[in-house]
Amino acid sequence: MIKSTLALLVFACAAHAQVHATVSASGQASIFVPPDQAKIDVTISATGPTASAASTKDATQVTAVLGALTKLLGAAANIKTVNYFVGPVYNNSGQAILNYSASSTLEITLTNLTLAGTVIDTAIGAGATSVGDVQFSLQNSDNAHNQALSAATLQAMAHASAMATALGRSVGVVISVQEVGSTPIVVTGVSGAPSSATTVVPGLLQVQVSVNLQAELN
Secondary structure, three states: OHHHHHHHHHHHHHHHHOOOOEEEEEEEEEEEEOOOEEEEEEEEEEEEOOHHHHHHHHHHHHHHHHHHHHHHHOOOOEEEEEEEEEEEEEOOOOOOEEEEEEEEEEEEEEOOHHHHHHHHHHHHHHOOOEEEEEEEEOOOOHHHHHHHHHHHHHHHHHHHHHHHHHOOOOEEEEEEEEEEEEEEEEEEEEEOOOOOOOEEEEEEEEEEEEEEEEEEEO
């Protein structure tokens, strides 16, 4: 019985000795880079007494817009339809059909950002009725993301070290480090008037990364 009790005591002490205090910290970093890609949505809409008439009119206007954009950007232009709709337009009471509406939304992807304003003006001039989002991005965000990830990790380590130092300890072996979120953000300026060319001013793209880190305390 005495031997068993001693064995259990030794085992408990050994297990306790293997338990290490830990420190957890987070870090966040942002990298600001100029975008190298833009996506512009333009919508063409038309109305008619029937769904067929509205659809036909819309298709004619889409053809004109596509022709003008292809002339501007070349045969290899990256243009695709991202939305299409045909449906009735009701009166205010919703009881009677006034006419029919048809619309098509085209997405134009550019790598030459200086053409963004010209693309908008060309599309509107050819029959587009509205311009939606102008979205700027990176064709490949890996490099910027990795830079932000490295900076966020170093910040997390610095935070962990500061907490450890305050306790009279130091950071030991890193147990885990995990990316918990990344957010690309870009601010875009669009200006223009009917009598002047549209100007599109892309802001810097902010690639933001956050990490959580846990390490042992020495």
